[in-house]
Amino acid sequence: MTSLLDGLNPEQLAAVTLPGQSALILAGAGSGKTRVLTTRIAWLIQTGQVSPLGILAVTFTNKAAKEMLTRLTAMLPINTRGMWVGTFHGLSNRLLRTHHREAGLPQLFQILDTADQLSAVKRLLKSLNVDTEKFEPKKVQYFISGNKEAGLRPQQIEVFDPYTRRLVEFYAAYDEQCNREGVVDFPELLLRSYELLARNDVLRAHYQERFRHILVDEFQDTNRLQYRWLKQFAGAQSVLMAVGDDDQSIYAFRGAHTGNMNEFQRDYAGDNVIKLEQNYRSHGNILDAANALITQNQSRLGKNLWTAEGSGEPIRVFEAYSDQEEAGFIVEEVKALQREGTALVDMALLYRSNAQSRVLEHALFSAGVPYRVYGGLRFFERQEVKHALAYLRLLANPDDDGAFSRVVNFPTRGIGARTLEQLADAAQAGGTSLWQAARAKADASKDSAKGLPGFVALMLAMQEGTQGLPLPEVIEHMLHASGLAAHYLAEKEGADRLENLNELINAATVFANDPEAMAELDEVGGPLASFLAHAALEAGDHQAGAGTDALQLMTVHAAKGLEFHAVFLGGLEEGLFPHEQSMNEQDGIEEERRLMYVAITRARRRLYLSHAQSRMLHGQTRYGIVSRFIGELPPALLKLVNTRRNAAAPAGYDSYVAPASSVRSNTSPWRIGMNVRHAKFGVGVVVNVEGQGDDMRVQINFGGANGMKWLALEYAKLEPA
Ligand SMILES: Nc1ncnc2c1ncn2[C@@H]1O[C@H](COP(=O)(O)OP(=O)(O)OP(=O)(O)O)[C@@H](O)[C@H]1O
Numbered sequence: 032m033t034s035l036l037d038g039l040n041p042e043q044l045a046a047v048t049l050p051g052q053s054a055l056i057l058a059g060a061g062s063g064k065t066r067v068l069t070t071r072i073a074w075l076i077q078t079g080q081v082s083p084l085g086i087l088a089v090t091f092t093n094k095a096a097k098e099m100l101t102r103l104t105a106m107l108p109i110n111t112r113g114m115w116v117g118t119f120h121g122l123s124n125r126l127l128r129t130h131h132r133e134a135g136l137p138q139l140f141q142i143l144d145t146a147d148q149l150s151a152v153k154r155l156l157k158s159l160n161v162d163t164e165k166f167e168p169k170k171v172q173y174f175i176s177g178n179k180e181a182g183l184r185p186q187q188i189e190v191f192d193p194y195t196r197r198l199v200e201f202y203a204a205y206d207e208q209c210n211r212e213g214v215v216d217f218p219e220l221l222l223r224s225y226e227l228l229a230r231n232d233v234l235r236a237h238y239q240e241r242f243r244h245i246l247v248d249e250f251q252d253t254n255r256l257q258y259r260w261l262k263q264f265a266g267a268q269s270v271l272m273a274v275g276d277d278d279q280s281i282y283a284f285r286g287a288h289t290g291n292m293n294e295f296q297r298d299y300a301g302d303n304v305i306k307l308e309q310n311y312r313s314h315g316n317i318l319d320a321a322n323a324l325i326t327q328n329q330s331r332l333g334k335n336l337w338t339a340e341g342s343g344e345p346i347r348v349f350e351a352y353s354d355q356e357e358a359g360f361i362v363e364e365v366k367a368l369q370r371e372g373t374a375l376v377d378m379a380l381l382y383r384s385n386a387q388s389r390v391l392e393h394a395l396f397s398a399g400v401p402y403r404v405y406g407g408l409r410f411f412e413r414q415e416v417k418h419a420l421a422y423l424r425l426l427a428n429p430d431d432d433g434a435f436s437r438v439v440n441f442p443t444r445g446i447g448a449r450t451l452e453q454l455a456d457a458a459q460a461g462g463t464s465l466w467q468a469a470r471a472k473a474d475a476s477k478d479s480a481k482g483l484p485g486f487v488a489l490m491l492a493m494q495e496g497t498q499g500l501p502l503p504e505v506i507e508h509m510l511h512a513s514g515l516a517a518h519y520l521a522e523k524e525g526a527d528r529l530e531n532l533n534e535l536i537n538a539a540t541v542f543a544n545d546p547e548a549m550a551e552l553d554e555v556g557g558p559l560a561s562f563l564a565h566a567a568l569e570a571g572d573h574q575a576g577a578g579t580d581a582l583q584l585m586t587v588h589a590a591k592g593l594e595f596h597a598v599f600l601g602g603l604e605e606g607l608f609p610h611e612q613s614m615n616e617q618d619g620i621e622e623e624r625r626l627m628y629v630a631i632t633r634a635r636r637r638l639y640l641s642h643a644q645s646r647m648l649h650g651q652t653r654y655g656i657v658s659r660f661i662g663e664l665p666p667a668l669l670k671l672v673n674t675r676r677n678a679a680a681p682a683g684y685d686s687y688v689a690p691a692s693s694v695r696s697n698t699s700p701w702r703i704g705m706n707v708r709h710a711k712f713g714v715g716v717v718v719n720v721e722g723q724g725d726d727m728r729v730q731i732n733f734g735g736a737n738g739m740k741w742l743a744l745e746y747a748k749l750e751p752a
């Protein structure tokens with residue numbers, strides 16, 4: 032039997048087997064930090080130093096947490112059921128469910144994602160008759176979340192001016208509203224669980240006794256509240272291991288605080304600082320480029336990486352006329368690599384901003400290359416899915432006013448704005464939820480089939496009809512009873528949305544069959560509640576077609592911790608990367624440079640950097656100059672690969688990409704894969720063409736809220752975009 036410790040280098044081995052002491056592992060990208068962390072957990076368990084339940088391991092994304100559990104079970108035949116391995120938010124959720132009473136929450140509290148939170152703020156401001164020109168809902172939301180992330184409640188905020196005083200009042204009223212409705216937003220998950228432990232000596236002692244080993248990955252990106260949260264779990268006997276790389280700190284803009292590393296050293300690690308310097312991920316040229324880049328930063332703890340691998344291939348640089356030519360180049364290279372035997376999942380397209388993915392997606396779609404976007408419009412954020420989730424939330428907790436407002440008149444049941452205003456007034460006067468106010472009204476009403484009484488009757492029947500059903504059947508029942516299914520069936524463009532609703536049933540089926548997810552159920556309070564929590568916390572990895580070989584598309588932020596055989600990094604232009612919002616300050620530029628360092632170090636064997644002279648972004652053509660970051664790389668490591676450019680051809684998509692065979696030949700100027708602009712819906716991609724002549728219809732994916740639409744060409748005014 033091979034040992035867990037086989038193949039570790041001496042420093043890694045020391046870190047994995049460090050006896051009973053806290054330590055900080057400070058090391059560059061690809062040096063095996065995550066591997067050390069996971070191996071240490073397995074080793075501690077295997078050698079009987081701790082039971083699986085005595086481990087608390089925190090990582091940054093759901094993807095990373097899942098990966099950690101998978102690697103653990105591959106190393107050790109253990110049951111990970113009940114193990115505390117997860118994200119800060121996921122573990123907070125678990126803590127609050129288990130101790131909901133002590134935390135002052137209903138057991139079935141619902142989680143508001145960022146969009147839900149914004150609607151809750153809007154609803155609040157409306158009920159307070161606030162002028163939203165003066166107090167923009169987004170800014171109020173930002174104020175509330177920012178303070179929560181700093182660990183501050185309204186009464187703890189220092190107020191120097193009347194404007195801030197108002198904001199603090201809104202924050203307090205918002206908290207009241209959330210408590211009344213039994214809902215919790217993202218930052219509240221953390222703050223509430225931190226406060227729970229800080230205040231409750233018995234609970235804190237219980238967890239401190241339980242968690243003998245606490246391990247944190249990507250420690251450089253924790254904020255102050257997260258660090259304080261961690262400290263609540265650490266008792267006198269707990270051993271902590273934090274793993275991080277100051278050069279990869281990329282969340283300062285969201286309050287991440289690299290000072291935590293110094294504090295951790297002071298609080299726990301002392302002189303136990305382990306450095307790992309051998310990189311096992313990348314070939315030499317890629318690593319040299321990363322090292323050369325990051326040394327341009329002033330503020331860093333300083334370290335270098337080396338590799339035993341050869342230098343490998345040069346870094347390929349492509350200069351494009353336009354973003355479309357850039358996309359065409361990338362698609363051709365992806366296809367060539369695929370022909371040579373590299374799987375698509377082992378290639379990634381990275382970009383600085385989400386908005387850049389549209390052109391890439393368009394080119395990939397046209398060329399028939401399957402791809403997956405991580406962290407784009409999340410499945411659970413789609414309009415129809417949110418409607419369905421709101422019905423489910425109401426089933427779980429009828430006092431959830433946010434969910435109530437979303438679906439009381441969707442599909443339309445002839446409930447007017449005036450009725451809803453009266454209802455809100457009644458609820459406010461009586462200090463009750465909207466649902467309770469609606470029930471009172473319905474009881475007093477004679478005609479119970481229509482309007483508000485009809486909705487109340489519908490929900491009561493739904494509560495009864497779903498009792499005792501397995502989760503997927505609850506959803507199916509709800510989709511029909513609520514009228515959502517019929518609504519989208521009747522809509523001309525509803526097919527896509529219906530498909531997503533069916534996908535929701537699939538997601539629930541997968542969830543209900545996932546032993547790990549279900550393992551939390553005992554603590555969490557039933558399948559529906561935990562599925563809803565999952566929906567709110569899921570980082571968007573859920574997309575139809577998961578499991579097939581597909582190219583990976585994501586922002587550089589989302590690529591943290593991952594690695595790929597080949598990486599394409601596009602849009603290397605000043606203003607885009609480094610991002611224009613960061614260009615005026617030294618700190619901003621240094622954070623962008625760390626982000627660039629993260630991007631480069633994702634590549635194992637092959638790295639492509641590209642930039643375009645012109646680019647369509649947010650509806651405008653921008654003319655960009657090449658990013659300073661390319662200039663900061665040693666020229667000897669780079670190779671310009673513009674050999675296939677046809678200088679005579681006009682710049683643009685058609686000049687570069689070979690016509691895709693999937694394009695149907697018809698007389699229409701609109702072809703599948705084409706970019707078009709519609710006066711109302713904006714820019715989209717043609718995905719289907721039907722009919723002839725005047726009857727011709729095209730289906731267009733406008734993305735975002737507009738989604739898929741069928742448009743009749745006779746009426747729709749379309750132009751090429
Ligand atoms: N001792 C080793 N022998 C062989 N391969 C190793 C060794 N240590 C790590 N690796 C491999 O090197 C790669 C990088 O490791 P890992 O992802 O743990 O690095 P990391 O320091 O966490 O990187 P990042 O900073 O990007 O998160 C992985 O493929 C890992 O399996």
Ligand SMILES: [Mg+2]
Binds near residue numbers: 065066
């Ligand atoms: Mg890592």
